[in-house]
Amino acid sequence: MWDIFPYVREAEEIEARLAGRLAELRVERGWSLEELASRSGISRSTLSRLERGQISPTAALLGKLCAVHERTMSRLLAEVESEPPQVVRAGAQAVWRDEESGFVRRSVSPPHPGLRGEVVEGTLRPGADIAYDAPPVPGLEQHIWVLEGAVEITANGRTHTVEAGDCLRFRLWGASRFRCPGPGPVRYALLIVLP
Template sequence: MKDETIHDRIARRVRDLRAARGISLEALATQCGVSRSMLSLIERGESSPTAVVLEKLSGGLGVPLASLFDPPEPAASPVLRAADQVAWRDPHSGYVRRNVSPVAPGNPAQIVDVSFPPHARVTYESGPRPSLVHQYVWMLEGTMEITHGDDVHTLHAGDCLAMGLDRPNSFHNPADTPARYAVVLTTDH
């Protein structure tokens, strides 16, 4: 069996989540605003979707974006070793995200480590979801400008921003140096 790539993992997660919800490709395409052909490519692992496309898809599936990177089986151990943490690079902005928390039934939170290139920007069209996702952005290095709806927040190392994923939001690194931050996600059930 070949090693699973991050695109294979995303493909499997999208297929599994869609099947669990009993919705067709057409229905999901309508629900999330991503074309049926793009969804088909993603589900076959033949596309390198951008963060914006994956955010739309996660919204349509009613899960946090981080859930699209989960392994197919819950963790057998409460420890997820650094060597087993899969990294994904957004083909548009170049930002890199890595899920660092083990996936286990009943875990109330997910933790993601993000490295954001200088001057890069990603804008998400987040809207209402079946359950409100709470996101905490804790700056570890550098500076980020984060827009949540109409509110703009400039964060520096050590700062932490709490926000719900219920409005459009944008992440921008205005500096000449990379930024790094941790994201903690929790969901109201």
């Protein structure tokens, strides 16, 4: 029988550090909860609950906050984890789950402040539909290589159906959307390059 309690404790610790970091970012900019609510389109009460660790952010909420704070999701998550080693073994790669939307995000390559790129593995269950209002950093370069299944990606006003083996690449300036039409899940590798 596997002991899952260390993993549960680790996930809870990361969630608590994430809540604290979100509060720090707001305070560093001198913003009130009302100001952040206005800039992000997230209600003041939801922001307050996020910062106190009472709720976990969904992918969409975290995407909005990353855009306001001009960070990629990987960078924000790296800020709440300990210093990553150069080699990250598969079992040690950080995994973040948004049960509400059906999105699972694995940080395959260790984020590093001196590097501009990172590799992420994404998995969406059938019917998952995630929309982001804006990129965390305007002009963010993305390469999406579908490993299994198919995904419908809308970026900069254009919609693409990307199937297993296909690769879509673009610079993101506006809204984006990832939708898994099914019948099975989609698994893809995402290379993100900061401008």
